Amino acid sequence: MTTLDQPVLTDARSRVDAAGRAGRRAAKQLALLTRADKDAALTALADALVAATDRIVAANEADLLRGRGAGMPQGLQDRLTLTPERIADIAGALRALAALPDPVGDVVRGSTLANGLQLRQVRVPMGVVGMVYESRPNVTVDAAGLGLKSGNAMILRGGSAAADTNRVIVDELRKALEKQGIAPDAVQLLDGGHEDVDALITARGLVDLVIPRGSDRLIQAVVQGATVPVIETGVGNVHVYVDSAADLQQALAIALNAKTHRPSVCNAAESLLVHRDVADTFLPQMYDALRDAGVRLHTDPRSSAIAERVGTAYEPATESDFATEYLDLDVSVGVVDDLAAAIDHIDRYGSGHTEVIVTQDRAAARRFQAQVDAAVVMVNASSRFTDGGEFGFGAEIGISTQKLHARGPMGLQELTSTKWLVDGDGQVR
Amino acid sequence: MTTLDQPVLTDARSRVDAAGRAGRRAAKQLALLTRADKDAALTALADALVAATDRIVAANEADLLRGRGAGMPQGLQDRLTLTPERIADIAGALRALAALPDPVGDVVRGSTLANGLQLRQVRVPMGVVGMVYESRPNVTVDAAGLGLKSGNAMILRGGSAAADTNRVIVDELRKALEKQGIAPDAVQLLDGGHEDVDALITARGLVDLVIPRGSDRLIQAVVQGATVPVIETGVGNVHVYVDSAADLQQALAIALNAKTHRPSVCNAAESLLVHRDVADTFLPQMYDALRDAGVRLHTDPRSSAIAERVGTAYEPATESDFATEYLDLDVSVGVVDDLAAAIDHIDRYGSGHTEVIVTQDRAAARRFQAQVDAAVVMVNASSRFTDGGEFGFGAEIGISTQKLHARGPMGLQELTSTKWLVDGDGQVR
Known part of the structure; x- marks a missing residue:
């Protein structure tokens, strides 16, 4: 001063x-x-x-x-x-x-x-x-x-x-x-x-x-x-992780809703992680849906290769893309080797707001909910539900991303x- | 730096x-x-x-x-x-x-x-x-x-x-x-x-x-x-207020215990407030008991006058005495006009740790508990009970004097x- x-x-x-x-x-x-x-x-x-x-x-x-x-x-x-x-x-x-x-x-x-x-x-x-x-x-x-x-x-x-x-x-x-x-x-x-x-x-x-x-x-x-x-309150670098045991139609609907329903708010998804076993099947459909919704892709090497193959426009993701809360029609995309890699990625880039796994595998869901350190950890639901009104609180004064109180x-x-x-x-x- | x-x-x-x-x-x-x-x-x-x-x-x-x-x-x-x-x-x-x-x-x-x-x-x-x-x-x-x-x-x-x-x-x-x-x-x-x-x-x-x-x-x-x-955590400028409707023997026991049971800890009393209607009866007995326990008195004008009359040693209390957590065999003493004055005094000097009223008057107890802004507000009990062990928590990591969490x-x-x-x-x- x-x-x-x-x-x-x-x-x-x-x-x-x-x-x-x-x-x-x-x-x-x-x-x-x-x-x-x-x-x-x-x-x-x-x-x-x-x-x-x-x-x-x-x-x-x-x-x-x-x-x-x-x-x-x-x-x-x-x-x-x-x-x-x-x-x-x-x-x-x-x-x-x-x-x-x-x-x-x-x-x-x-x-x-x-x-x-x-x-x-x-x-x-x-x-x-x-x-x-x-x-x-x-x-x-x-x-x-x-x-x-x-x-x-x-x-x-x-x-x-x-x-x-x-x-x-x-x-x-x-x-x-x-x-x-x-x-x-x-x-x-x-x-x-x-x-x-x-x-x-x-x-x-x-x-x-x-x-x-x-x-x-x-x-x-x-x-x-x-x-x-x-x-x-509030910063939400929200991930949707599509597990190898996901219902892929459900995953598509959840990821699309989480990204595009209202991109400017903190509970909107910013990043999509996909298990490598389902990436080849899932990502082409997901890319189509995201493109139709006007979403720009920021893809890691493996998800870039798939975009290349199916002829979808993409930009290679930088390190900072994964750390960015776009609050816009942009999404970062990564292919991960397994659940542990998805959790590690979220540990590194997440902001502790909301994290989503899509899976039919009970053990994977349980482990994701136990190990991911965030205010809200969801299984098979859109991150857009993290909201005082949706949770039944009536009104909301904000969404805390800290652990105290x-x-x-x-x-x-x-x-x-x-x-x-x-x-x-x-x-x- | x-x-x-x-x-x-x-x-x-x-x-x-x-x-x-x-x-x-x-x-x-x-x-x-x-x-x-x-x-x-x-x-x-x-x-x-x-x-x-x-x-x-x-x-x-x-x-x-x-x-x-x-x-x-x-x-x-x-x-x-x-x-x-x-x-x-x-x-x-x-x-x-x-x-x-x-x-x-x-x-x-x-x-x-x-x-x-x-x-x-x-x-x-x-x-x-x-x-x-x-x-x-x-x-x-x-x-x-x-x-x-x-x-x-x-x-x-x-x-x-x-x-x-x-x-x-x-x-x-x-x-x-x-x-x-x-x-x-x-x-x-x-x-x-x-x-x-x-x-x-x-x-x-x-x-x-x-x-x-x-x-x-x-x-x-x-x-x-x-x-x-x-x-x-921890700073306790704890008051015991003896109301006009107090059981004076109970008040004596509570104030003595709160002050002398373990003076070096945060839940020990540091200040004694007495309603003017009972000051002349109560304070002489209280002074005797405190003197026998080796407690030094820091008295406001009205409680000094009583000490003077009964021949108890005292020091006139300064403004800072009332704000002091002695953590020792010292107590500040004040005579107040009524319950409202006691609450105002606590508002001004209290540290939000523990505050005690001694009274048999239900309305006074209710009002004191509603209006005093402290972590623990007690009726007819020693402040020494503010303790994780006493509260049944088993162990205790500290006593929070803030409101968050x-x-x-x-x-x-x-x-x-x-x-x-x-x-x-x-x-x-």
């Missing part, structure tokens, strides 16, 4: 610390709300967003105009755009949250000790949770809703591309909270520069958890710079901590 | 990275061991330690000699000393671990989705766990045993005061593991300088978790410097992560 930056950081520090303190005060109230209170508030927030549709769309248009002026790619513009229909969907997600059970107060474990002490481990809110994310403005609403339902005060730091949209959304949410008798500081938005992020991720004692959600670059910057606890899709439960309540009648040691 | 330090750090970096890679290889084997394998190995480790008693005692004497030469305080010498009896106790702790259930493989949650996908969230080892701790050499054995039972490879970094003892213990453990057919790198010891700690806590991708255990200074250094996930006493379960296993028959989206 240069001396010139110092005053800016100091400003950000005091601004973020003030937000942290306000968040802590709000969190005290949130922790004591009943489920009925919170569900009523969620419904009120949904109503408020729908009522503010025109205002939100206008702010969103300002963001889009600025984005187009700055040459924002079409894909990002699509993600940023809010229409009345999308706003209704986002409000619907809040109503769906109201219908989910409240994790706060759940008794996780409990026992009575020999001396009569009664122990209960109960779920409690984390307190103040920071979210650092990129352009999609629906994340602003989802995070606010998940925070409210789980009793956490949220400090949100969205991408600058959605600044106007987020500002209006948060303003509407705060007004609606206040009308419900809930401290509006339950949802706060930081809209300063990157120094706000630096201050947020180092606000020890004020912020209990930070969740980054977005590009690998964003996530790594948060993880490296944070002194508050972080849950790393939460691993895989994170819903309401993952936004809670626990507290031990001990009840005695005078016990001493 | 100065340029001069660079080569040292680079050495430490490559040494620790090599340990991390060796740990990952060992962890792959550990993750697949059955409970029977692990329990047999724990028993073998216990036998090996007992058989090596003379060698361990000799190494320990070398550490003690060095410590005395450097003016080590008697208390620290006591903690460092290993006798044949203590070695037998430490070995006994390993045997006790063998008797505990294995957390690995436990199914935490599960469901079958509408499309027939079967989901199971199962406990799996973390992988490679680093421990940074201070002098007591029994922690070396406990950590190795907890790591083995939970399927984690451990990289240990003990205090330099116990260097010889730890080196011999780890050597014996590794030989015993090898005889059991288990990779000896399941337990590794780092015995370089502080640069080893720096390298360990930044070994992202090689180390899954670091647990610091020891002084506040050690813990804060690890938390501030780490880029790998950390579980913060583990809060309160950490046993085997807290050393595990989870993995989602998804079983399908061709499901796609």
Whole structure:
């Protein structure tokens, strides 16, 4: 940090610390709300967003105009755009949250000790949770809703591309909270520069958890710079391994779905590994299907030879291809000698998100699930199912690829901590 | 970091990275061991330690000699000393671990989705766990045993005061593991300088978790410097609040036990808060009992006035007294106006470890447990019960004072992560 930056950081520090303190005060109230209170508030927030549709769309248009002026790619513009229909969907997600059970107060474990002490481990809110994310403005609403339902005060730091949209959304949410008798500081938005992020991720004692959600670059910057606890989310270098004992029609459908159903998301497949015994039979059909879907192939020598033979266009895969999360219509392809080689490859290049084996061999499935070190390890299913909604969590705040606290899709439960309540009648040691 | 330090750090970096890679290889084997394998190995480790008693005692004497030469305080010498009896106790702790259930493989949650996908969230080892701790050499054995039972490879970094003892213990453990057919790198010891700690806590991708255990200074250094996930343990600025509705004899026994039963540990009380309505009755008796136990009083104005009146020696408490974890025969004392004031005081000075209310008033107990933000919140019991052993966890790796992943006493379960296993028959989206 240069001396010139110092005053800016100091400003950000005091601004973020003030937000942290306000968040802590709000969190005290949130922790004591009943489920009925919170569900009523969620419904009120949904109503408020729908009522503010025109205002939100206008702010969103300002963001889009600025984005187009700055040459924002079409894909990002699509993600940023809010229409009345999308706003209704986002409000619907809040109503769906109201219908989910409240994790706060759940008794996780409990026992009575020999001396009569009664122990209960109960779920409690984390307190103040920071979210650092990129352009999609629906994340602003989802995070606010998940925070409210789980009793956490949220400090949100969205991408600058959605600044106007987020500002209006948060303003509407705060007004609606206040009308419900809930401290509006339950949802706060930081809209300063990157120094706000630096201050947020180092606000020890004020912020209990930070969740980054977005590009690998964003996530790594948060993880490296944070002194508050972080849950790393999202990077998915997902493999589909087609075993020698695979049902090849099933393998084709799964690999195609995992790659092409929605290539821009983290649970999309990026790499296809095929057992050498079935490569000659399987890959020609797979290549046809991928080509028809517009997928570019990045092939290792053995899979290149097959592409050559059947006349499919390909590019030889580089080392970095296998390490790349394309998030696009590209796939790396490798032929492996056996299950062990597939597991080794995944060990080396995988990001610990989701890994899939397609096989009818029970022993191979069992070994793959035991040895592959990832948040989700699937047999005979598309990686696209790694998703809080699909898993039945209702909403999702992200997909954790770390091992501490939460691993895989994170819903309401993952936004809670626990507290031990001990009840005695005078016990001493 | 100065340029001069660079080569040292680079050495430490490559040494620790090599340990991390060796740990990952060992962890792959550990993750697949059955409970029977692990329990047999724990028993073998216990036998090996007992058989090596003379060698361990000799190494320990070398550490003690060095410590005395450097003016080590008697208390620290006591903690460092290993006798044949203590070695037998430490070995006994390993045997006790063998008797505990294995957390690995436990199914935490599960469901079958509408499309027939079967989901199971199962406990799996973390992988490679680093421990940074201070002098007591029994922690070396406990950590190795907890790591083995939970399927984690451990990289240990003990205090330099116990260097010889730890080196011999780890050597014996590794030989015993090898005889059991288990990779000896399941337990590794780092015995370089502080640069080893720096390298360990930044070994992202090689180390899954670091647990610091020891002084506040050690813990804060690890938390501030780490880029790998950390579980913060241990600092306990523990309060006992005596409510207006307390059974005063019970309050006396609890406060005395919490303060004096073992003042040097984190679950000992450091501060006594008394409701003003009972202060005049309660404090004189409490002062007598504390004085008889050799406890020094650090009193706020109102509790000073009572001490003055009854002729008990006291020192006026400073602001920093209330923030201090004495770990000694000292207690800060405050008189509060009501329950809310007690909770505010704890909010301000507490470290989130254990907080106690003594009361017969159900509403006060309920409110205290709901509003106090700590790992353990007790009614009518001594804070000394916050302990993995007392809670029935068998062994304990530390007491977490953070909210992520583990809060309160950490046993085997807290050393595990989870993995989602998804079983399908061709499901796609």
